Amino acid sequence: MKVLGIETSCDETSAAVLSGTDDETEIQSLVILSQDVHRIFGGVVPEIASRAHVTALVPVVERALSDAGLGRDDVDAVAVTYGPGLAGALLVGVSFAKAFAYALDVPVVGVHHMEGHLFATALEERDAVPPFTALLISGGHTLLLDVEAWGHYRLLGGTRDDAAGEAFDKVAKLLGLPYPGGPAIEREASEGRATQGASPFRFARPMLRRDQRPGERDYYDVSFSGLKTAVLNAVREATSNEPLTPATRAAIALAFQDSLIETLVEKTARAVRQFERRRVVLGGGVAGNRTLVAAMRERCAHIGARVFAPSARLATDNAAMIARAGLFHLERGERAGLDLNAFASLPLPGLPIESLAEARDKLI
Ligand code: KG4
Numbered sequence: 050m051k052v053l054g055i056e057t058s059c060d061e062t063s064a065a066v067l068s069g070t071d072d073e074t075e076i077q078s079l080v081i082l083s084q085d086v087h088r089i090f091g092g093v094v095p096e097i098a099s100r101a102h103v104t105a106l107v108p109v110v111e112r113a114l115s116d117a118g119l120g121r122d123d124v125d126a127v128a129v130t131y132g133p134g135l136a137g138a139l140l141v142g143v144s145f146a147k148a149f150a151y152a153l154d155v156p157v158v159g160v161h162h163m164e165g166h167l168f169a170t171a172l173e174e175r176d177a178v179p180p181f182t183a184l185l186i187s188g189g190h191t192l193l194l195d196v197e198a199w200g201h202y203r204l205l206g207g208t209r210d211d212a213a214g215e216a217f218d219k220v221a222k223l224l225g226l227p228y229p230g231g232p233a234i235e236r237e238a239s240e241g242r243a244t245q246g247a248s249p250f251r252f253a254r255p256m257l258r259r260d261q262r263p264g265e266r267d268y269y270d271v272s273f274s275g276l277k278t279a280v281l282n283a284v285r286e287a288t289s290n291e292p293l294t295p296a297t298r299a300a301i302a303l304a305f306q307d308s309l310i311e312t313l314v315e316k317t318a319r320a321v322r323q324f325e326r327r328r329v330v331l332g333g334g335v336a337g338n339r340t341l342v343a344a345m346r347e348r349c350a351h352i353g354a355r356v357f358a359p360s361a362r363l364a365t366d367n368a369a370m371i372a373r374a375g376l377f378h379l380e381r382g383e384r385a386g387l388d389l390n391a392f393a394s395l396p397l398p399g400l401p402i403e404s405l406a407e408a409r410d411k412l413i
């Protein structure tokens with residue numbers, strides 16, 4: 050089966066062709082066009098994102114097909130992100146996918162964006178398959194899941210406020226670094242570590258306490274808004290008499306990153322232990338952070354779990370992961386009708402009823 054994947058949930062216009070079956074897949078082509086225009090605003094402007102998708106999507110799809118050496122008629126099915134994300138941006142992809150599928154008389158299936166991230170690493174690593182503990186860390190979401198099998202997810206925890214990537218982006222702004230903040234902070238933190246060793250700053254580990262027990266919501270949930278405020282206070286103090294020096298900027302970036310990483314690593318390790326998993330799969334843009342991946346590997350090695358992380362290309366938003374998750378649903382006979390719509394928030398499919406209420410709470 051050759052699946053055309055479409056992703057337009059935020060500021061990447063992406064199309065991919067994936068071929069294969071549920072057991073064996075191959076990325077035939079992947080085109081990702083990042084909308085640079087948002088940089089001057091320091092964040093994504095939804096209306097501009099929608100318009101840019103309208104302009105870019107047809108050429109991006111044409112390029113994905115020609116890179117795969119295929120014509121439109123060779124596509125067997127279309128998989129498209131239908132939520133969560135920016136409603137207007139999603140609508141561009143969903144409308145295109147339905148029109149394409151209708152014109153070529155092939156099935157179309159809607160994919161939950163975070164389920165796409167869950168499948169991304171499996172495109173490159175044969176062993177990144179269930180059962181595993183999953184940590185999905187992106188610009189809009191932070192989800193800790195236990196994955197018993199594809200399509201069977203247990204939501205363990207999430208963020209009470211900012212997503213992990215959002216925290217990176219906001220802290221970068223406070224430090225005068227460009228958007229997106231994750232890569233910029235990672236660079237600053239490495240610089241800080243190389244030149245200063247340990248940071249002279251230390252921020253509290255958010256929602257991480259030894260007395261937390263399984264069954265309590267705090268055991269797995271995270272919260273980054275307090276950490277952001279701590280950074281703001283540190284910046285204010287450091288700049289009361291002089292502009293922020295490069296050394297202080299690097300030291301604050303390092304302390305922030307250490308705090309966020311330690312929190313996520315410990316929460317993930319708790320899930321590995323409770324569910325006795327031997328594998329951890331990371332996904333989402335923040336999983337491209339090499340310091341985080343190294344810390345996760347070191348911690349999980351002590352509890353007997355292997356950590357799988359996606360390459361930079363598949364960590365951030367891309368249509369190959371959407372095609373992969375779509376293939377899973379298509380092989381189970383799932384089809385969307387031409388009334389398929391876009392949703393800004395959407396519960397993850399495959400959650401048991403009791404965690405659905407919580408998912409709604411967390412606005413996945
Ligand atoms: O998954 P993604 O591409 O888009 C969403 O679905 O949100 O994630 C984007 C997020 C941004 O917040 C960006 O700052 C963050 O991923 N990010 C990173 C790194 N690369 C991207 N965060 C930390 N370290 C990185 N190296």
Ligand code: ZN
Nearest residue numbers: 187333365366
């Ligand atoms: Zn994403």
